[in-house]
Amino acid sequence: MSKMERPSHRGLRHLALNVRDMDAMKRFYVDLLGFAVEWEPDPDNIYLSSGIDNLALHRSTALTASHSAPLTTRRSTPLAPESSTGPLDHLGVIVREMDDVDGWAAFLMERGVTMDAMPRTHRDGARSCYFRDPDGNRVQVIFHPPISGKA
Numbered sequence: 001m002s003k004m005e006r007p008s009h010r011g012l013r014h015l016a017l018n019v020r021d022m023d024a025m026k027r028f029y030v031d032l033l034g035f036a037v038e039w040e041p042d043p044d045n046i047y048l049s050s051g052i053d054n055l056a057l058h059r060s061t062a063l064t065a066s067h068s069a070p071l072t073t074r075r076s077t078p079l080a081p082e083s084s085t086g087p088l089d090h091l092g093v094i095v096r097e098m099d100d101v102d103g104w105a106a107f108l109m110e111r112g113v114t115m116d117a118m119p120r121t122h123r124d125g126a127r128s129c130y131f132r133d134p135d136g137n138r139v140q141v142i143f144h145p146p147i148s149g150k151a
Helices: 022-032 098-110
Strands: 011-019 036-042 045-049 054-060 088-094 115-121 127-132 138-143
Touching: 011 022, 011 138, 022 036, 022 045, 022 054, 054 088, 098 115, 098 127, 098 138
Parallel strands: 011 054, 088 138
Antiparallel strands: 011 088, 036 045, 045 054, 115 127, 127 138
């Protein structure tokens, strides 16, 4: 039996952070570092971009509590139960085409990787799937229309 060939990706251009103070974080990344607001679906989620990447900020109450407390967050997509209580929610690798997300999921599952979330299309037109690296960090393969076609 022949194994699938590894699909390509466009690099690590997506990061999601759990944040304590949404207003301060928005000011820092927009006013100081020059990111633009790409989408602000609700007061608890902001998506920023420099033009070729995506930074998601998700309001979290767990960062002000003990690290032993369970993570509670108000976000547009649910967290997997195994999520850590640190500021990193997940990291994402960008793919060029929507179908590439499904190709990656098939490739990873064929190699025994357990998926946290199977491929799905999000309300903003993005498509993604989630799995974990060996240290338990959540990794997302994402087709994100505003940046997936860029070099």
